[in-house]
Amino acid sequence: MIRYAAQKLDTLESAITAGYLNMQNLPYTEAVDELMEGFIEYQAQVYKNGAWTKPTAWDSCKFNFGDDIGERTAYSMFFEELRDIPNMIPSLKETGFYISGSNWISDLIVTPLVLVGLKLAPKRGIRPLGKLMWWAMGKTKPPYLVALKVEAKGQLNGSPAEVHARIAHPDGYELTAIPVVAYLKQYLDGTARKDGVYMMGHIVEPVKLFDDMQKMGVQIIESLDLLPT
Numbered sequence: 493m494i495r496y497a498a499q500k501l502d503t504l505e506s507a508i509t510a511g512y513l514n515m516q517n518l519p520y521t522e523a524v525d526e527l528m529e530g531f532i533e534y535q536a537q538v539y540k541n542g543a544w545t546k547p548t549a550w551d552s553c554k555f556n557f558g559d560d561i562g563e564r565t566a567y568s569m570f571f572e573e574l575r576d577i578p579n580m581i582p583s584l585k586e587t588g589f590y591i592s593g594s595n596w597i598s599d600l601i602v603t604p605l606v607l608v609g610l611k612l613a614p615k616r617g618i619r620p621l622g623k624l625m626w627w628a629m630g631k632t633k634p635p636y637l638v639a640l641k642v643e644a645k646g647q648l649n650g651s652p653a654e655v656h657a658r659i660a661h662p663d664g665y666e667l668t669a670i671p672v673v674a675y676l677k678q679y680l681d682g683t684a685r686k687d688g689v690y691m692m693g694h695i696v697e698p699v700k701l702f703d704d705m706q707k708m709g710v711q712i713i714e715s716l717d718l719l720p721t
Contacts, residue, residue, distance in 0.1 A: 496642070501647060505584065505647070507645075509640065510640070538586075550567065566593070598632075637660050678696055678701070
């Protein structure tokens with residue numbers, strides 16, 4: 493999504509991404525186990541003022557996900573694929589990923605218990621703590637939706653500009669699978685095929701990826717606005 497926003501601007505200076513996860517009555521699968529495994533080595537660093545913060549540091553922000561979801565408090569969460577983005581886009585001074593809170597039960601009670609429990613019992617705790625987290629996340633209100641959004645700022649034609657882009661789908665599992673299928677189309681036609689090992693988000697052509705995801709049922713909302721100088 494950061495690379496998609498960069499395609500819309502001449503110079504990208506800031507790109508903040510955030511996720512909203514609110515699924516109802518979905519079965520517990522091994523994908524939730526993988527999510528819990530990610531919490532074992534949880535990092536929350538973000539890229540600010542041209543440098544990564546400490547791995548143990550965390551940040552929060554108010555993030556507007558759109559009219560249907562509204563503004564939510566979101567908490568920083570680091571993914572390894574973010575690390576090379578500033579090298580790929582040298583003009584970038586600020587970036588990071590934030591995950592929105594689900595509800596007060598999950599945010600204030602269950603999540604702290606899960607983080608502590610996984611530190612104490614990283615192997616045995618994955619499944620029981622994962623089920624506890626999944627139960628708490630199910631206590632949310634509509635809209636039932638999984639959404640990812642980027643808010644980016646930079647320069648366009650010599651003027652300050654910002655790009656907002658959101659992808660969303662009511663089924664989180666489909667939203668996980670659709671980008672992979674869209675990437676495979678690029679791999680097969682040679683657009684995103686390179687020798688060696690790469691992360692998908694680093695080599696895929698982002699505009700074509702978004703177009704193909706939309707054709708497969710992903711909702712995409714975006715805007716590009718010039719800012720007053």
